[in-house]
Amino acid sequence: MTTTSRRERAGASPSAITALAARLRARLGTDAVIDDHQRLRTYECDGLAHYKVTPALVVLPVDADGVAASVQACAELGVPFVARGSGTGLSGGALPHAEGVLIVTSRMRDIVEIDPADQRAVVQPGAINLQLTKAATPFGYYYAPDPSSQQVCSIGGNFAENSGGAHCLKYGFTTNHVTGAEVVTPDGERVRIGGKAPDPTGYDLLGVLVGSEGTLGIATEITVRLTRLPECVRTLLAGFPSTDEAGAATSSIIGAGVVPAAIEMMDALAIEAAEAAVQCGYPAGAGAVLIVELDGPSADVERQFEQVEAFCREHEAFEIRIAADDAERALFWRGRKSAFAAVGRISPDYIVQDGVIPRTALSQVLRRIAEVAAQHGIRVANVFHAGDGNLHPLVLFDDRDPGAADRAEAVSGAIIDLCIEHGGSITGEHGVGADKAKYMPRMFGEDDLDTMQMVRCAFDPAGLSNPGKVFPTPRLCGEVPGRRSADDAVHPLQRAGIAEVF
Amino acid sequence: MAPTVVAADRIVEALTAAGVGARPAGPVDEVDGVAAAAVAVVRDTFTTAAAVRVAAQHRLTVVARGTGTKSTWGAPPDRVDLVLDTSRMADVVDHAAGDLVLHVQAGIRLDAVQRALADAGQRLAIDPALAESALGPGTVGGTIATAAAGPLRLSHGAVRDLLIGITFVRADGTIAKAGGKVVKNVAGYDLAKLLAGSWGTLGVITEAVFRLHPAPRASRWLISESLDPHSLDRAIQAVxxxxxxxxxLEIDRTPDGEGSVALLLEGFEDGIGARVEQGLALMPAGSVDLKPPSWWGRLPGNAASTLLKLTSEIAALPALLAAVDSCGAPATVRGSAGVGVMHAAVDGDAATIVDVVRSLRSRSAQWGGDVVVLDAPRDVKAAVDVWGPVRGLALMRRLKDEFDPGHRLAPGRFVGGI
Structure with missing residues (x-):
């Protein structure tokens, strides 16, 4: 393949799109294909609204056959395609391709099976995360990964992005909970991998598919692990003078061998925003709040909860509230889970950042973030999963203020650099998508990225599946030096006379 | 690939010139009955890369070896020109105790890892089941490459779930990294998961970063013995x-169908008593012990038996056990009942084992799992399809072709002859 042919593949001509639309209408039905410009604009962005691209075509298949037919058609005509679930992603992973097809799974929302005996559920990709937990709860189970968008986000999107959530500190991410999938590969083939049993024989294809951000294929059915509801859940909310004390309390808790279900922190500005938005009634005057949740067998939880409380007091918590019931627990969480949207109350525009640092570097990094923000005259509200060092700085600005957007972008980028400098990651759960592909070379070397793209070449040699995401530059596939040839049949040492054949 | 004998001294010479310690291979360097030509002793990622580059230049096949505890597992390699001995590449690179993260070289043994963590009150929650004859656990690299797991998988996941970063050397000698040093990280493809369970066929693992857990402050084993199949299943389901x-949650089942179940509870001294009471209520005539039963974390059988790995849906375990009972040969079964992974040691000659494997595979849809011949005498392996049917094999071949286009890394060892 030459560079020229790749460039030609990067988008489709209007006539190819017209042909594709006609073909998919015939195959999927008229209502499943959208090419009206106004209606296409509904899909121009995902949860990261400042990136906007109108797709050339949107298809809404109702089943795996429809997804496969759509992908096959794209593959045959060399048209790029992007999969989209609920469109809640925060890295532009489902940002459409202007000359490509957006394959939307929102009509594939079924929970196919809840199987408590095997501790599994089977769902269609458009199934909503929280709906799955609701369907499993009557059986004494739930689906553990709980991104803040769980009321609307789809399991297919979670699969693509390897979504986490507040409780992944203890329970892991999507990748730890997927045991099987049916996937449409970028050439349009339907492949089933794994199922309800663990360890499907062969390479761990699910391991690379989950979190590949739609660049290796589209999941059309997903089998996930269900987790037994805990016997006991205890949640406390503690107010601290500053993030330093809250961070120290977190370190003490983890250092004592406690593995909480979640430890979440918010700083003063984030608290202010949450108060303005949802009136969560957090301790007045707090420089930081911690929400700590423990779950598990009652005997253990009660004992560890006392420890957690003691650590909070030891680190100068001036107020500790313990949720008396589910309603109060929900109130604690409401402030935290609404934090991103809530900053809209205190700032007309904002960037949600997502970076990871080693937890022990928390105080140091927060100080540096404050310095950088001050230098640029920008306010930053901090919300984070303190237990695993996943920061969500909210960079606040007013787009009407000339240059403010650029300064906010500079602060946001500097935060990512701080994460890398401390040995962390450029994204803990939002994904690389369109937004952070440019940062990938700061975290990984050229050889590392090249190696990752070898996986891309194995799955999608034509580069049609969500092109332009994750990697800053595409790798040309099929030009691997030393590719196996007929020549290899003869051992080179043998040819050189070093070895002989018996 | 035609069997060849490669002039070991020429390989040793080339490796030595590249600064890699090397020697001609001896009988002890055989890999599952396949003679090796030379052995390179690697000490870090860079010497491994140097050795693999030499291998690439001379198109040598390469098999990595730690302590060799699993060198007879899987299919035998087609040819072994060069064994990469990783056992001297055994340092702890960094233990970030406050972050519960460990960075090690791949040749370190798991018991050395646990010793290094003990003072901090932490552990790596990987306890691969060992052969009865094994003197100690294998290396980190071998454990990752074979995705070996043990009892703790129920609560902490498999190797793939604890591995957060990896460094490996590609077939052409390029050093590649993926993941990182923080637990939460979704930047780029998760190559660590691809390498886990790849049996040395995609790259040579040189360093690994793991998520750690606090070591339990209190442990209790609850054991019920001499259960008939029905009672065994009831106890498992109850737990x-x-x-x-x-x-x-482990079971041990003798060829006559009698079984034991052992439940491990971990926690804190002042909370565990109440949990033990709860646990005992679920187990028929259960007893409590501070130590595991003798069979805990041990693979069944001996060098003469065939070791099968059998996976199943959790609730379909009785169907799997019934199929093993009627497979036509005596079998001891042990494994992680709450996970759905069993190991069976079957005794019989090659013809018998061929029938057993065929019978189990033909019925495996009943329990939704796979039947893999993990280890077996050579004549048995020669007669059976070790790996059995594989879903997604075409994609796996394409991955192999990308990562190792010359098919020189442990060729023939893995599924579909990969």
Whole structure:
């Protein structure tokens, strides 16, 4: 393949799109294909609204056959395609391709099976995360990964992005909970991998598919692990003078061998925003709040909860509230889970950042973030999963203020650099998508990225599946030096006379 | 690939010139009955890369070896020109105790890892089941490459779930990294998961970063013995569906169908008593012990038996056990009942084993799992399809072709002759 042919593949001509639309209408039905410009604009962005691209075509298949037919058609005509679930992603992973097809799974929302005996559920990709937990709860189970968008986000999107959530500190991410999938590969083939049993024989294809951000294929059915509801859940909310004390309390808790279900922190500005938005009634005057949740067998939880409380007091918590019931627990969480949207109350525009640092570097990094923000005259509200060092700085600005957007972008980028400098990651759960592909070379070397793209070449040699995401530059596939040839049949040492054949 | 004998001294010479310690191979360097030509002793990622580059230049096949505890597992390699001995590449690179993260070289043994963590009150929650004859656990690299797991998998996941970063050397000698040093990280493809369970066929693992857990402050084993199949299944189901949160749930079943079940509870001294009471209520005539039963974390059988790995849906375990009982040969079964992974040691000659494997595979849809011949005498391996049917094999071949286009890394060892 030459560079020229790749460039030609990067988008489709209007006539190819017209042909594709006609073909998919015939195959999927008229209502499943959208090419009206106004209606296409509904899909121009995902949860990261400042990136906007109108797709050339949107298809809404109702089943795996429809997804496969759509992908096959794209593959045959060399048209790029992007999969989209609920469109809640925060890295532009489902940002459409202007000359490509957006394959939307929102009509594939079924929970196919809840199987408590095997501790599994089977769902269609458009199934909503929280709906799955609701369907499993009557059986004494739930689906553990709980991104803040769980009321609307789809399991297919979670699969693509390897979504986490507040409780992944203890329970892991999507990748730890997927045991099987049916996937449409970028050439349009339907492949089933794994199922309800663990360890499907062969390479761990699910391991690379989950979190590949739609660049290796589209999941059309997903089998996930269900987790037994805990016997006991205890949640406390503690107010601290500053993030330093809250961070120290977190370190003490983890250092004592406690593995909480979640430890979440918010700083003063984030608290202010949450108060303005949802009136969560957090301790007045707090420089930081911690929400700590423990779950598990009652005997253990009660004992560890006392420890957690003691650590909070030891680190100068001036107020500790313990949720008396589910309603109060929900109130604690409401402030935290609404934090991103809530900053809209205190700032007309904002960037949600997502970076990871080693937890022990928390105080140091927060100080540096404050310095950088001050230098640029920008306010930053901090919300984070303190237990695993996943920061969500909210960079606040007013787009009407000339240059403010650029300064906010500079602060946001500097935060990512701080994460890398401390040995962390450029994204803990939002994904690389369109937004952070440019940062990938700061975290990984050229050889590392090249190696990752070898996986891309194995799955999608034509580069049609969500092109332009994750990697800053595409790798040309099929030009691997030393590719196996007929020549290899003869051992080179043998040819050189070093070895002989018996 | 035609069997060849490569002039070992020429390989040793080339490796030495590249600064890699090397020697001609001897009988002890055989890999599952396949003679090796030379052995390179690697000490870090860079010497490994140097050795693999030499291998690439001379188109040598390469098999990595730690302590060799699993060198007879899987299919035998087609040819072994060069064994990469990783056992001297055994340092702890960094233990970030406050972050519960460990960075090690791949040749370090798992017991050395646990010793290094003990003072901090932490552990790596990987306890691969060992052969009865094994003197100690294998290396980190071998454990990752074979995705070996043990009882703790129920509560902490498999190797793939604890591995957060990896460094490996590609077939052409390029050093590649993926993941990182933080637990939460979704930047780029998760190559660590691809390498886990790749049996040395995609790259040579040189360093690994793991998520750690606090070591339990208190542990209790709850054991019920001499259970008939029905009682065994009832006990398993009762525990699995309960809220006692077992760290592990293992069974041991003799060829006559009698079984034991052992439940491990981990926690804190002042909370565990109540949980033990809860656990005992689920187990028929259960007793409590501070130590595991003798069979805990041990693979069944001996060098003469065939070791099968059998996976199943959790609730379909009785169907799997019934199929093993009627497979036509005596079998001891052990494994992680709450996970759905069993190991069976079957005794019989090659013809018998061929029938057993065929019979189990033909019925495996009943329990939704796979039947893999993990280890077996050579004549048995020659007669059976070790790996059995594989879903997604075409994609796996394409991955192999990308990562190792010359098919020189452990060729023939893995599924579909990969």
């Amino acid at each position: 699995v569906q309960s809220q006692v949160v077992p760290a592990a």
